[in-house]
Amino acid sequence: MHETFSDVIVVGAGPCGSFTAFNLAKLGFDVSVFEEHAEIGIPSHCAGHLSIKSLKLLGLHPLPFEIVENVFYGAIFHSPSDRIFEVRFSSPVTCVVNRILFDKYIAEKAEKVGTRYFLNSMVKSLIVKNGVVKGAIIKRGKTEEKFSAKVVVDAEGISSRILRQVSLSTFNHQMLVKAVQAEVKNVKDLEVDMVEVFFGREYAPGFYAWLIPTQDEKAKVGLATTSGNPRELLQRLMLKQPTASQKLRGAKISRISFHSISLGGPIPQAFSDGFLAVGDVASQVKPTTGGGVFFGMTCARIAAEIVSEALYKNDFSSDFLCKYQRRCNDILGSDIKFMLRIRKMLDALPDDKLDDTINFCAKISLNKALQKFEDTDFQGRSLIRTLWNPRMPIALSYFLLSYLFANRKICRRQLNRKDC
Ligand SMILES: Cc1cc2nc3c(=O)[nH]c(=O)nc-3n(C[C@H](O)[C@H](O)[C@H](O)COP(=O)(O)OP(=O)(O)OC[C@H]3O[C@@H](n4cnc5c(N)ncnc54)[C@H](O)[C@@H]3O)c2cc1C
Numbered sequence: 203m204h205e206t207f208s209d210v211i212v213v214g215a216g217p218c219g220s221f222t223a224f225n226l227a228k229l230g231f232d233v234s235v236f237e238e239h240a241e242i243g244i245p246s247h248c249a250g251h252l253s254i255k256s257l258k259l260l261g262l263h264p265l266p267f268e269i270v271e272n273v274f275y276g277a278i279f280h281s282p283s284d285r286i287f288e289v290r291f292s293s294p295v296t297c298v299v300n301r302i303l304f305d306k307y308i309a310e311k312a313e314k315v316g317t318r319y320f321l322n323s324m325v326k327s328l329i330v331k332n333g334v335v336k337g338a339i340i341k342r343g344k345t346e347e348k349f350s351a352k353v354v355v356d357a358e359g360i361s362s363r364i365l366r367q368v369s370l371s372t373f374n375h376q377m378l379v380k381a382v383q384a385e386v387k388n389v390k391d392l393e394v395d396m397v398e399v400f401f402g403r404e405y406a407p408g409f410y411a412w413l414i415p416t417q418d419e420k421a422k423v424g425l426a427t428t429s430g431n432p433r434e435l436l437q438r439l440m441l442k443q444p445t446a447s448q449k450l451r452g453a454k455i456s457r458i459s460f461h462s463i464s465l466g467g468p469i470p471q472a473f474s475d476g477f478l479a480v481g482d483v484a485s486q487v488k489p490t491t492g493g494g495v496f497f498g499m500t501c502a503r504i505a506a507e508i509v510s511e512a513l514y515k516n517d518f519s520s521d522f523l524c525k526y527q528r529r530c531n532d533i534l535g536s537d538i539k540f541m542l543r544i545r546k547m548l549d550a551l552p553d554d555k556l557d558d559t560i561n562f563c564a565k566i567s568l569n570k571a572l573q574k575f576e577d578t579d580f581q582g583r584s585l586i587r588t589l590w591n592p593r594m595p596i597a598l599s600y601f602l603l604s605y606l607f608a609n610r611k612i613c614r615r616q617l618n619r620k621d622c
Contacts, residue, residue: 208350211353213356215305218486218502219237219357222355224308235317242302248461250495269299271297273395277396277397281556282554320342322343326339328364328368335475352476352512356483359483364483370474373469379465381432382459387418389420392415397412400413409465411424423439464482472526486501488538488541490544490548559597
């Protein structure tokens with residue numbers, strides 16, 4: 203078997219793999235990215251809804267215009283019985299990107315600074331010697347090749363096949379949602395500058411559904427769910443949800459994909475000797491919205507920083523690489539904890555209480571307090587910024603009381619059942 207050498211091997215050419223590669227290769231390190239598919243970005247499974255502020259933080263704003271399909275001034279939230287709460291900002295806060303072009307763009311940036319890309323090249327397994335990762339076995343068609351490296355960065359997405367080989371715990375399976383994402387045309391009456399979000403156990407139990415206008419009566423529509431068949435739930439949303447059905451009844455699906463999202467927060471350990479995990483494989487995803495591009499790419503940049511320090515020091519031990527987890531936690535940890543709490547509370551809120559809460563938010567004009575909530579990624583910090591407005595503590599108390607009241611009923615029901 204032929205053997206080749208690189209400073210760093212990256213598994214997967216998704217945004218997190220390529221962003222790690224870009225940040226390392228621009229420092230002059232020898233980086234090789236292996237992607238199992240023939241083309242970067244394909245198949246795509248993501249809505250591509252990103253905050254403009256986060257793109258700025260990643261140094262990716264403005265994106266080339268052909269990648270951005272639309273920009274948005276806010277969102278319209280639909281309660282389970284279609285009560286509406288709208289938050290609109292004075293300038294665009296989010297955008298929707300073509301994920302295929304976005305992934306290719308990050309890969310091109312990495313390639314320009316010297317990263318080598320190997321397509322149709324699946325990382326079959328890791329080379330591990332005395333517990334230390336030393337490279338990977340690459341499968342191309344029927345041939346296999348050994349690739350040695352000082353560090354392997356695993357950015358394989360949610361599949362976690364490689365992660366299991368270093369015996370690290372994968373994401374929390376109880377917090378996994380199954381998602382469907384469709385591109386549709388012939389959509390009527392779209393609010394082209396607003397994203398729409400639909401709650402309700404009938405359409406998206408345990409999560410929500412979305413409608414993201416792109417261009418010319420086209421949109422991305424999707425949902426994630428903890429139970430039921432995502433395809434059937436999508437059909438129900440398109441035919442039965444009062445607002446969505448009005449817009450989507452005559453729509454044609456041009457593309458549909460299915461994938462999962464891990465909402466349980468980062469895995470407990472994303473490093474081992476000679477090895478780091480970034481992006482979806484490490485569950486670096488917002489537990490509230492399932493958005494993983496910004497958190498994953500933020501951790502990818504941190505991974506590149508730590509790996510470059512390790513390469514300078516020639517120390518690839520887990521004692522050194524654990525700095526990666528600490529730095530990610532310093533930057534994202536408190537916001538993720540906050541979002542996990544909100545996710546669990548939302549999951550426990552029955553539809554009627556969610557209806558009342560959304561209705562209440564509209565009644566007290568909470569949108570005025572949310573004008574300082576333009577940072578949709580660091581949601582904990584954003585929330586603190588809105589607390590000065592008395593509407594916010596009132597709305598939070600209402601939400602909290604609804605949750606406690608609903609949960610008291612659930613606990614009582616469970617206790618009664620145990621008594622039986
Ligand atoms: C329906 C849906 C909608 C979403 N919408 C949004 C959104 O609007 N905004 C947002 O921020 N996030 C969204 N997400 C989440 C987002 O898609 C992910 O967080 C993001 O793609 C993670 O990037 P990644 O690089 O970690 O993994 P991926 O994008 O999954 O890339 C992993 C890559 O690794 C390759 N690979 C896997 N195994 C191997 C192997 N053994 N060898 C070689 N290559 C391999 C894969 O082919 C793939 O190209 C959505 C997810 C879903 C399912």
